[in-house]
Amino acid sequence: MDTLFKSEALCKNYGRFPALRGVNMEIPRGSIYGFVGKNGAGKTTLIRLICGLQSPGSGSFTLMGYKNDDAQISKARRRMGAVVESPAFYKDMSARDNLIQQCLMMGLPDYKGVDELLELVGLADTAKKKARNFSLGMRQRLGIAIALCGDPDFIILDEPTNGLDPQGIIDIRELILKLNRDKGITFLISSHILDELSRLATHYGFIDKGVIVREMSAEELKKECRKSVRMKVSDIQALVRVMEKKGFEYKILDGNSADVYAEMNFSELARAFEEEGTAIITMEEHDESLEAFYLELLGGQKNA
Amino acid sequence: MLRMLYADTRAMLLSKGLRLCMGACIAYQWGYAFLMWLLLKYVLPGEGLYAEEILAVYPGIASFAVTAATLLIFTQEYSDGIITNKLCSGAKRREIFFSLMINALQLSAVMSAAAQLSGLLAAVLFGEGFYNLTLAEMADSFLELLIASAAVAVFSSALIMILGGKSVSYIVGLGIAFLCKLAGFEVMDKLYPTSGRCMLSGTKLSLYTFYDKYIPYSHFGGTPRWDMAAALAGCLGCILISLAAGLILFRKKEIR
Numbered sequence: 394m395d396t397l398f399k400s401e402a403l404c405k406n407y408g409r410f411p412a413l414r415g416v417n418m419e420i421p422r423g424s425i426y427g428f429v430g431k432n433g434a435g436k437t438t439l440i441r442l443i444c445g446l447q448s449p450g451s452g453s454f455t456l457m458g459y460k461n462d463d464a465q466i467s468k469a470r471r472r473m474g475a476v477v478e479s480p481a482f483y484k485d486m487s488a489r490d491n492l493i494q495q496c497l498m499m500g501l502p503d504y505k506g507v508d509e510l511l512e513l514v515g516l517a518d519t520a521k522k523k524a525r526n527f528s529l530g531m532r533q534r535l536g537i538a539i540a541l542c543g544d545p546d547f548i549i550l551d552e553p554t555n556g557l558d559p560q561g562i563i564d565i566r567e568l569i570l571k572l573n574r575d576k577g578i579t580f581l582i583s584s585h586i587l588d589e590l591s592r593l594a595t596h597y598g599f600i601d602k603g604v605i606v607r608e609m610s611a612e613e614l615k616k617e618c619r620k621s622v623r624m625k626v627s628d629i630q631a632l633v634r635v636m637e638k639k640g641f642e643y644k645i646l647d648g649n650s651a652d653v654y655a656e657m658n659f660s661e662l663a664r665a666f667e668e669e670g671t672a673i674i675t676m677e678e679h680d681e682s683l684e685a686f687y688l689e690l691l692g693g694q695k696n697a
Numbered sequence: 698m699l700r701m702l703y704a705d706t707r708a709m710l711l712s713k714g715l716r717l718c719m720g721a722c723i724a725y726q727w728g729y730a731f732l733m734w735l736l737l738k739y740v741l742p743g744e745g746l747y748a749e750e751i752l753a754v755y756p757g758i759a760s761f762a763v764t765a766a767t768l769l770i771f772t773q774e775y776s777d778g779i780i781t782n783k784l785c786s787g788a789k790r791r792e793i794f795f796s797l798m799i800n801a802l803q804l805s806a807v808m809s810a811a812a813q814l815s816g817l818l819a820a821v822l823f824g825e826g827f828y829n830l831t832l833a834e835m836a837d838s839f840l841e842l843l844i845a846s847a848a849v850a851v852f853s854s855a856l857i858m859i860l861g862g863k864s865v866s867y868i869v870g871l872g873i874a875f876l877c878k879l880a881g882f883e884v885m886d887k888l889y890p891t892s893g894r895c896m897l898s899g900t901k902l903s904l905y906t907f908y909d910k911y912i913p914y915s916h917f918g919g920t921p922r923w924d925m926a927a928a929l930a931g932c933l934g935c936i937l938i939s940l941a942a943g944l945i946l947f948r949k950k951e952i953r
Binding site for chain 1: 700701703704705707708711712713773777778779781782783784785786787788789951952953
């Protein structure tokens with residue numbers, strides 16, 4: 394898989410505040426890159442640099458083979474679409490007029506694809522309704538449709554499911570997956586809804602305080618998001634004694650429950666608890682979510 | 698850049714801001730003509746409403762109208778994120794800037810032409826013909842209006858590109874138009890007093906004359922006081938300074 398975007402030691406300061414501190418990041422072509430980070434971690438700053446809205450303080454990046462200081466980088470950006478923060482469009486125009494406007498601005502020879510795009514994002518029936526009167530979901534779809542004008546190779550979506558209802562989230566997800574699968578479009582998606590992201594992304598980049606904490610593929614993440622057994626017992630001290638005796642890794646959650654990270658024989662475990670004179674109230678398999686992994690990652694970083 | 702200009706022109710012509718500003722200007726012109734017609738017909742019979750008076754209505758408010766229109770139409774480049782879209786689609790900053798400036802020139806021309814036509818129509822309906830204005834003088838006034846409007850449009854558009862689509866653009870743009878209008882009254886009063894002769898001398902006279910001769914905002918009177926070369930030099934100077942300063946600052950601007 395070749396690389397579509399690569400940054401090296403990318404830095405950006407806002408006054409004295411370092412928004413990016415030596416970001417090294419790589420987006421493989423054809424991937425859906427989930428960009429994960431807290432508010433203020435530096436996600437949108439990096440997106441702004443990629444889009445040419447701001448310039449880096451130091452470091453460099455390469456977009457589709459063009460370096461950031463190359464005068465020809467606009468050629469790469471012509472193969473790109475983006476929705477940065479909130480969807481951008483002319484509020485006094487209809488969805489169709491907005492797409493025609495984008496086609497004209499990009500110098501496309503015709504705008505035959507406009508109706509197809511409207512169909513694709515589910516805005517075909519909006520007729521002459523002004524974009525000003527669109528719901529949040531419709532605005533988001535229009536933003537994506539504008540980003541899709543001119544058949545881009547790379548689309549950046551900053552929090553694409555922000556404010557969408559559950560059906561809207563599913564629709565956007567299906568659309569992204571379809572475009573990635575059918576047209577081979579590479580996506581960079583920053584999102585707070587991590588579980589939603591985990592249904593889409595093929596690659597992840599975790600950013601915190603302007604630094605990429607970790608980059609990994611979805612397979613690697615799956616391996617790292619460990620499965621655990623969540624146990625609820627009548628005496629948590631007895632659980633601690635049993636786990637210590639057996640050498641199992643565990644994490645106390647509250648006064649009577651804990652997560653145990655180990656392959657275990659349930660009959661043996663039940664016997665051990667019986668010997669301790671304590672009862673197992675419930676026991677269930679538990680998947681560590683992307684969210685939990687992320688929190689652990691940040692915690693690890695903080696403690697490092 | 699032509700594709701960008703074409704797209705920008707389309708957006709400007711379809712914008713609500715243009716319709717709103719044009720509507721307001723025409724309503725003001727026609728409202729003035731109609732009220733004066735009523736007044737002269739029923740309250741002051743025997744007095745005539747001449748076409749010159751009706752045609753001078755728009756130039757009186759043109760600096761505000763053009764500033765307001767550029768602000769309403771072009772601030773959305775920032776506030777609606779249109780600039781973001783343009784940059785993300787590979788447009789160069791220089792292209793974006795010049796396209797917007799040319800579009801501002803077009804906007805000022807469209808507004809001046811439409812207001813002049815509407816004024817003529819109102820003059821035909823409510824006026825009693827021209828008192829002493831010749832066709833050549835009318836063309837001269839219109840040309841001066843066009844040039845001054847173009848300078849003001851480029852100046853306020855450059856201001857938007859520098860300041861961003863924030864309310865500060867409105868405050869600064871309309872504030873300058875208002876201050877220049879006030880300064881214009883002062884200059885007119887002192888340079889061309891209604892009674893007696895001009896008492897200014899030295900630096901003050903030079904300054905007042907400079908303002909009257911070269912500052913675009915002083916060329917909205919409807920009746921040219923200086924030759925066209927002076928108006929052209931002042932307005933061209935304002936356009937060039939706005940373009941140079943605007944381009945330098947916009948190229949360095951961090952867009953959020």
